[in-house]
Amino acid sequence: MEWSREFANWRARCRRFAEEWAFHRDMAISEFESLGMSHREARRLARRRLGARFNYRRAALRELQSDCRTLLQLLPLHRMKKSPLLLPTVIAVTIGLMLAFNPLRLQVIQSMQGLVPFVPHRGFERLIPLTPRGVVPTGFAAVTLWSFWLIAMARLAAAPRLRAHFRVWAFGGAILVLLMAFGGVFWATALQVLLVNRWAHEGAQGSAIIAFLFGYVGWAFAALRFWYHDLESRCPVCLRRFGMPEVRGSVNDVLIAPLETETICLHGHGLNVESIWGPVFAPDPSA
Numbered sequence: 001m002e003w004s005r006e007f008a009n010w011r012a013r014c015r016r017f018a019e020e021w022a023f024h025r026d027m028a029i030s031e032f033e034s035l036g037m038s039h040r041e042a043r044r045l046a047r048r049r050l051g052a053r054f055n056y057r058r059a060a061l062r063e064l065q066s067d068c069r070t071l072l073q074l075l076p077l078h079r080m081k082k083s084p085l086l087l088p089t090v091i092a093v094t095i096g097l098m099l100a101f102n103p104l105r106l107q108v109i110q111s112m113q114g115l116v117p118f119v120p121h122r123g124f125e126r127l128i129p130l131t132p133r134g135v136v137p138t139g140f141a142a143v144t145l146w147s148f149w150l151i152a153m154a155r156l157a158a159a160p161r162l163r164a165h166f167r168v169w170a171f172g173g174a175i176l177v178l179l180m181a182f183g184g185v186f187w188a189t190a191l192q193v194l195l196v197n198r199w200a201h202e203g204a205q206g207s208a209i210i211a212f213l214f215g216y217v218g219w220a221f222a223a224l225r226f227w228y229h230d231l232e233s234r235c236p237v238c239l240r241r242f243g244m245p246e247v248r249g250s251v252n253d254v255l256i257a258p259l260e261t262e263t264i265c266l267h268g269h270g271l272n273v274e275s276i277w278g279p280v281f282a283p284d285p286s287a
């Protein structure tokens, strides 16, 4: 198993420090002994010359990549965070939970028809209180979600480094469909709650609906940005997130040493450099 092999490597790197330390200590002891000192005296002087083992251990383990941070990165949990399956699973589970806790879930699912263009769907008779209950007007959500679908596709097609990879298209498309499904279910559930009864203050209900419409468009903007940045932060070969970021350069330099962040695919498919000029992925020729 990959994990156990990497853990064994980590243990081996840990032992390397212990071995090197023992080597230098023994060398120092034998040097003092060759000057005619007793073993005990030589040990004492060697300890004084080398200093405390503890002082070196931490820096050395970090240098050898065998410290606790590296161990944490080896854990399956940490790997899961980079896995391409995590994001679709989280969105799908959220949609499932929203439907599971909604007693009118069947009507939410039926309302989803309204989001599919050119498909006839059941209309509502009255908006407040919603009649029949659960038949949600979806026109606003359909316009918002499909506009953002168009913008997302245009952005994907306009980015050469994303455009070139079929897997990025497939993954980006799947996430987009899931986000739209989430947007649809979220819309229908929220409107069911907002419109189910007439509120005592009609003004308050109207303001709440308008605030929800603005909030919904804001959410769609945020989801689109998140979707695009998520695609950019993934290896186009295996779709895992890049890791081990290294920042270099200076924020004041533009041409000679601009501020850039280098990340790598932990499965060795290449490295990604992000700077003010945008991200550039350089595939590893040996991969």
Ligand SMILES: [Zn+2]
Pocket (backbone or CB within 6 Å): 235, 236, 237, 238, 239, 240, 265, 266, 267, 268, 269, 270
């Ligand atoms: Zn990769």
